[in-house]
Amino acid sequence: GAVVSQHPSWVICKSGTSVKIECRSLDFQATTMFWYRQFPKQSLMLMATSNEGSKATYEQGVEKDKFLINHASLTLSTLTVTSAHPEDSSFYICSASSGPSNQPQHFGDGTRLSIL
Amino acid sequence: GIQVEQSPPDLILQEGANSTLRCNFSDSVNNLQWFHQNPWGQLINLFYIPSGTKQNGRLSATTVATERYSLLYISSSQTTDSGVYFCAGVNYGGATNKLIFGTGTLLAVQP
Numbered sequence: 001g002a003v004v005s006q007h008p009s010w011v012i013c014k015s016g017t018s019v020k021i022e023c024r025s026l027d028f029q030a031t032t033m034f035w036y037r038q039f040p041k042q043s044l045m046l047m048a049t050s051n052e053g054s055k056a057t058y059e060q061g062v063e064k065d066k067f068l069i070n071h072a073s074l075t076l077s078t079l080t081v082t083s084a085h086p087e088d089s090s091f092y093i094c095s096a097s098s099g100p101s102n103q104p105q106h107f108g109d110g111t112r113l114s115i116l
Numbered sequence: 117g118i119q120v121e122q123s124p125p126d127l128i129l130q131e132g133a134n135s136t137l138r139c140n141f142s143d144s145v146n147n148l149q150w151f152h153q154n155p156w157g158q159l160i161n162l163f164y165i166p167s168g169t170k171q172n173g174r175l176s177a178t179t180v181a182t183e184r185y186s187l188l189y190i191s192s193s194q195t196t197d198s199g200v201y202f203c204a205g206v207n208y209g210g211a212t213n214k215l216i217f218g219t220g221t222l223l224a225v226q227p
Contacts, residue, residue: 034215038157043202044217091157095215104149104164105215110157 001027004096006108014116015086021079021111023094030096033077034105035069038091050077084115118143118207120218128224134191137201137221141184145205148179149215150188153200162188162201193225 003026011019023033032051036044048064050056050071058064066088068080077096081088091112095105119142129135139148150162163170163177165186170177174193179186186203200222204215 043220044204046214046216049214093157093159104147104161106161107151107159110159112157 002098002104002106003027004030004094004106004108006094006111008111009109010112010114012114012116013084016083019081019084019113021081021092021094021113023077023079023096023108025075025096025106028096028098028106029074030077031074031099032097033071034095034097035067035077035079036093036095038093038110044093047079081113084113086115089113089115118145118205118216120203120205120216122201122203122218122221124221125219126222126224128226129193131193131195131225131227133193133225134189135193135223137188137190137203137223139186139188139203139218141205143207144181144184145207145216147206148181148186149204150177150186151202151204152197153202153220155199159202190223193223195225195227198223198225 005024007022035047038044047062048056048058050069052071052074056069071077093110095107097103097105121140123138147166152160165177165179167179167181174191176189200220202220204217
């Protein structure tokens with residue numbers, strides 16, 4: 001149980017385009033979803049936290065207009081990287097939690113984004 | 117904010133060897149998870165262990181919450197154990213279970 005599906009797993013696109021990444025909880029309702037970013041040989045850094053039906057909470061230094069997050073249902077959250085540039089190239093991972101803050105987070109397989 | 121340090125940062129083992137990875141927190145954490153990130157980037161959930169000891173096959177973990185550390189034991193290591201091991205704890209600074217990740221331990225198991 002507790003499966004999180006993330007799609008796509010790999011994206012290569014031109015500078016200036018927008019890229020949407022989907023994160024779905026397949027067998028549980030995800031009250032809260034999280035988006036992380038990981039640069040090579042570094043740890044995961046939380047970008048934002050989203051609760052179903054409300055606006056996402058962004059971490060300090062993360063541009064909310066650049067990284068649009070939508071959490072419209074209890075099983076789906078999306079991250080859209082708008083007007084992507086080469087410096088946005090990274091590994092993006094989502095996670096989902098079923099609710100109370102003492103519940104573990106379950107992670108998707110990540111999306112490797114390369115902007116040319 | 118809370119700091120999570122892991123040691124050692126890098127580790128090379130011969131297949132069959134045992135190892136202990138450590139995770140130290142600068143402040144109290146209410147929950148703790150251990151993950152294995154494989155070479156393809158996938159994060160595998162190993163343990164959810166706020167306190168006490170758990171075992172799963174060749175792996176076991178112990179968290180001593182009062183002393184702000186957790187240990188991950190790998191016994192009879194295999195080449196498939198290679199990858200990066202992260203611990204992460206929840207800091208209840210806000211209303212959500214915000215995970216703070218450690219610096220990671222890069223493990224290479226050689227045949």
